Amino acid sequence: MEIDQPTRDGTYTGYLVPSVIAVHGGKVMVGEGAKRLCADIAKYKLQQNRNLFCECKNDIGTNITYHKAPEGFRSPAEIGGKVLGFLYESAREFGPDLPNCRYTILCWLTKVRIWTATLLNSCD
Structure with a gap:
C-alpha cells in the first residue's frame, strides 16, 4: 500500500x-x-523532543517525558500514537479494498522497553 x-x-x-x-x-x-x-533543523527552528520527534519509539515503555513539547506530544506513546493514527487514516482512504489486507506492528518486549519494529503488509 x-x-x-x-x-x-x-x-x-x-x-x-x-x-x-x-x-x-x-x-x-x-x-x-x-x-x-530534519535536514535543516536550524532553518525551521526545530528542536528534538520539543517540536521534532524521531527515535521516540525506542523510548516506549519508559517514563520519559518531553516537557517542552506541546500537549499531546509529551510521551513516546503519544508520539507513537500519532504515527499509528496517520497510518490508520491513510489506510481508511483505500475504501472497500482495505478489508482484504492486514497491517501489523511487531513489538518485542524487553525487560525495560517495548521495541517497535516494522509495519508489515500481508495482503491476501
Whole structure:
C-alpha cells in the first residue's frame, strides 16, 4: 500500500513511513515530510523532543517525558500514537479494498522497553 505523505515541496508517495513527526508552522507533519525538515533543523527552528520527534519509539515503555513539547506530544506513546493514527487514516482512504489486507506492528518486549519494529503488509 503506497501512502501519500505531505512535504513542504508537495506530496511524497511511498510504501514506507518514517517514524518522524514535526510540529511546524501550525501543522503536524508525519513521515517523509517531517524527515525532510530534519535536514535543516536550524532553518525551521526545530528542536528534538520539543517540536521534532524521531527515535521516540525506542523510548516506549519508559517514563520519559518531553516537557517542552506541546500537549499531546509529551510521551513516546503519544508520539507513537500519532504515527499509528496517520497510518490508520491513510489506510481508511483505500475504501472497500482495505478489508482484504492486514497491517501489523511487531513489538518485542524487553525487560525495560517495548521495541517497535516494522509495519508489515500481508495482503491476501
